[in-house]
Amino acid sequence: MSDFASTIFIPARDNLRIKQDDREGVIRLCRDITSYSKKGIFSLHRTISEDELIKELAGYFNVLSDRLAKIQKNYPENMHLRGTISGAVEELIEFFTFAFYKYNFQLLRYDVFLKMIQILINGDDVEPIVQYLIKSESLPEAIEPHIDFIDLADYLMGIFDCTGEIMRMCISQSSQSTGDFELKATLNNYRFLQKLYDQYVLLTQHYSGISINRGVFDDSANSRGNISFTKKLQVFESSLKKIESTLLDILVSDKEII
């Protein structure tokens, strides 16, 4: 018995423990990425000075830089954890797309997003990223992204969550309404989300079984991934309806004032 166990199961146990420790390490990194992305989103929602915001964002980016570099390094031997990493990546995408949208009223380009993540992974200065997101200043040239754990499919899922943040921004805008400026901003946000929603719906009409698993697209109805995608689309729709209600309230309130 001891021969048999020492030949097969003791080495197997040692090997599986190493894999388990690696897995737990990656999970901790993913939690940090999720956590600091959320902190970034909260900062963006607050009414603070630009300098203060820049300082906070830079702090978050430095932490994200460290965690992303470690994931990039460990990924080749932990590819089976792609699903776990996807969750953190979607939160990261939500953070970046929301930051860019708030100051530019546009969708952040995927290739630009990858460049910024590559800057973080390289451990380069994070200041250009902050300046790009908030002031549209250009990123350093010659950044060629080589990121294996982020795919276009993740980006599509992350944008769903960004729409939720835009909705929250609209609600808080309206509750501080002091005139035309906020109304116009809310109206523009609404129109952007409406166009985005229409594009998502068109996509689902073309691929009725659309699903995403570990960064890979598929088209298979009623799969777990398809159900997940459909739910996100429903949440998006309800966000739109909340903004519609807000707009109606503002319009009615304005008329009452008059």
Next chain:
Amino acid sequence: MSLEQFFTDIKDEIEKDLNRKSAIQEIEHQFDSTIIPYKSTINEWINCSPNQLISSIIEKGANGQTVYEIYHSFTTKLAGLECKQSQKERVHNKFVEDSIYVLITNRYFLAIANGFINDPIDIPMVTTPQDVGVIMTPTEIAEILRLDKIDYQAYLLALLRLVDTIVEYTTTTVINESVASTGSKSSNYSIAIINSKIVSKLQNGFQLLDLKNDVLRKRYDSLKYNSQRLNKIVYDLSLRNLITTKGEVN
């Protein structure tokens, strides 16, 4: 950025992923087709009584070199595909696990065939200088498949599949012997006690592992039911004094 352009890019990516999926499924299908003869042979052995195995083993047993060539050929094809790594990984794992399963199952039947030539039956659990072991070790697997690193997850999963095969072999043999009973007592009934001891040792081995809530743990849970079934069969056969040839696994 134009929303229309972004969603056009999304559609392009979806088409690429669907095409990649088709390509990878084609290779997977080809691999399955290539492995089918080995699995058919295993099914034949499941229906062959232990003391009749030896001739079929010699004639149809899988050659390590051949299994390696199949494994190497398909992993090379897989590596050549322009697919995402996460798509390839699942299929590669399947190639490894299936190849290991074919090898360890062939080894099991070879050891049984050798063991049942003798009376009493004496089979080593792992290979000794004198005799071939019933369980092919990860080191032996790595040597045959020329793996840089032993994939213990795939090995253990294949081992659990082997247990399913062992249980099926036991029930089939006992049924066949009972149906064909001519009154004379057959050494083939000893397969139950041999297999029960093999599975019992494997179960003890698995208990040394720290299994988390993953695919390995889920597959391991069925081991206890298999073990119970074998113990029940051994009990029933012993009660009826049908096990006449002594069997030992050490």
